[in-house]
Amino acid sequence: MDIGTNLIITGAAKQIMEIETDYQVKDVEAMVSRVYHENDFTAPIASGSHPFEGMVVAPCSMKTLGFIASGISDTLLTRTADVCLKEGRKLILMTRETPLNQIHLKNMLQAQQAGAVILPACPGFYSKPQTIEELVDIMVGRMLDLMGIENEIYKRWG
Numbered sequence: 001m002d003i004g005t006n007l008i009i010t011g012a013a014k015q016i017m018e019i020e021t022d023y024q025v026k027d028v029e030a031m032v033s034r035v036y037h038e039n040d041f042t043a044p045i046a047s048g049s050h051p052f053e054g055m056v057v058a059p060c061s062m063k064t065l066g067f068i069a070s071g072i073s074d075t076l077l078t079r080t081a082d083v084c085l086k087e088g089r090k091l092i093l094m095t096r097e098t099p100l101n102q103i104h105l106k107n108m109l110q111a112q113q114a115g116a117v118i119l120p121a122c123p124g125f126y127s128k129p130q131t132i133e134e135l136v137d138i139m140v141g142r143m144l145d146l147m148g149i150e151n152e153i154y155k156r157w158g
Contacts, residue, residue: 006045007032008077038075045080054090055080056143062097062104069107085114092146096121117146127155
């Protein structure tokens with residue numbers, strides 16, 4: 001797809017990526033248009049005057065969710081999420097931790113009430129996925145749908 005993309009990978013995400021995937025950070029960075037350091041508050045995406053469609057935080061840890069829900073902009077990631085909320089842009093938070101406690105649920109509700117979409121990483125199984133890649137594709141397809149990007153990545157209901 002011919003879509004400009006910005007990437008912010010937190011330090012924690014880099015560590016988890018090494019543990020949970022076969023991807024190298026440099027390989028992921030090569031897939032996007034621009035890469036920003038998580039502490040670069042001079043990045044254009046830190047400003048509401050910079051035009052962009054929206055943001056996806058994937059995966060979204062409960063820590064990041066809590067910061068976003070509370071309006072705490074301590075990194076470029078949380079600042080950009082705050083820009084999305086204050087400017088009425090799309091913000092999708094793809095949470096992945098379970099089980100959830102009351103604090104997690106309250107933070108999800110608070111973020112949703114502020115304008116975010118909560119998209120837990122819980123794929124449907126009606127398409128009878130056979131591989132991890134198919135499960136990932138379901139979630140990526142749903143995320144693209146929510147961003148308004150046409151795709152045929154996953155098998156839809158019906």
